[in-house]
Amino acid sequence: MKKNLYGSTLQVFLTIFTFTIVYLPILVIILISIHGSQYNYDSFKLTFRWYQEIINDQQLVDAIIVTFQIAVLATTISTILGTAFAIGIHSLNKKNRVRMMVLNNVPVVNPDIVTGIMLFIIFRFFRMTFGFPTMLLAHIFFALPFVILSVLPKLKQLDPNLFDAALDLGATKFQAIVRVIIPSIKVGMIAGALIAFTMSIDDFIISYFMKQGEFHNVSTLIYSRLAKRQISPSVFAYNSLVVVLTMGLMILFNRSNQTQKKVRG
Amino acid sequence: MKSLRRLIYPYIVWLTVLIIIPFLFIVLATISTFHIFNSYTFRFTFDSLRFLTDPIFLNAFKNSIKFAGITTLVCLTVGYPVAYFFANIKSKNKTLYVALLIVPIWSNMIVRIIAWENVFKPVSILNLFNLSFDMIGSDIAIIIAMVSMYLPFMIFPIYAVLDKMDHRYIEASRDLGANAFQSFYKVTLPLSLGGIVSGIIMTLLPAMTAFALPERIGGGTTILLGNLIEKEIFRGSFSTAATVSFVVMIVMLGLFMLIVRFDKEGETLL
16 A cells, blocks of 8 residues: 555644643653742752652641542442442343443533532531531542443443353352452453542542532632642642553553563464 | 443433433523522413523633634644644654643643643743743633643544544545545545544533633633623522523533434444
């Protein structure tokens, strides 16, 4: 096939544009986090002061802890529940499965602010105290559909007779799920858990509607400080750490994947 | 596996309590005196619907359509060729390149918004490079920041469909005499429509309802539907917030119908 040179130059150009526009804020964040002065931009002064200051900022440390606690709990709970629900949805007939998936996908498509309002309304209606429990529930709520969406395709690839075979061989339903179904859909569960974790850590809008007084996750804390104009570069330092760590993990993961492929192939 | 059906009952309850009931509350608040915060005498009224003709609402609606529309258009024009490029790359690092677009999402969205705010302020870290912009409050600044936030969400679903596509279709169309343009227009494009629709929804809706971004980059003067909802609910005017949410939901449901047409079980939404 003849190569369309004009087309591929355009594609490369747009790809470079994409990485530039998506990574520019990240570079700005990293730059602010290693620049010595908060107000003076005449000349660059390298410093790691802001990184040390993360631990002195008690409010920020608390918010980081809340963010990770919620992310870990929401990911674990939504992965377990989502897998169970996906197995349930998979066992329905086609018509009901489509119905359930349409309902399942509403929170995925729903703009965050509307989801936030909906949860705010229902939690207020039940007279719940806003704070950790409501934020956790909210995060489970928006993570669950993603877990289901990533587990379901793996269930479809599964031989439906495996489960019945396990039952015939004397396994209980629970044993059959844990020992036969789960190992075959593990990849989908891990993918779902990763999406859930990413979304939970980054969420601002929905968490914003779950706030109560001084209870904050990182996003809502930064936003509340913005209003009071008290943004310290240590926030940028924390954010840079997260980005550099993720990127490192991703490259490492890619490497180990390739060595695995080489060994196998 | 039919016996596993019972596993979905709790999920049906969960979705009913957290989606269907709040949705009904929002509808009810739009067309009656229904209020969740204080006691009231229930009667049907269309008072809050009158807000839909208020200049404040109309302005926010117009802004939302304008900014979200332009952003989505830019994301689609840029995102489709990029997704196509990624899907056709012959490299063992292919997934890494796509994954590199996820990394920025790990960075907190609010911090990324502040970073853009910094870029567009006259006094900023960019002064180190003798660069200075004064663009806070301008339309182009909001659009650049929005494209930066939402472009990956356009690329992922399109990449997913293009990557899965059977290349023999394209080869077959070429063998049957189609030129490169024809085989793209008649084969590749229709087959990737599901991804395009998902991508549009994943950019359009968040952009329409963004509130931190227009507030920071717009310098507090550009109001979108998201800003309106946020202001009204925390001011305690529940029925106005519900009415605006209702409008957003109608747009959402309209787009949702489109997804259901292309992809019944939402497989392109991931």
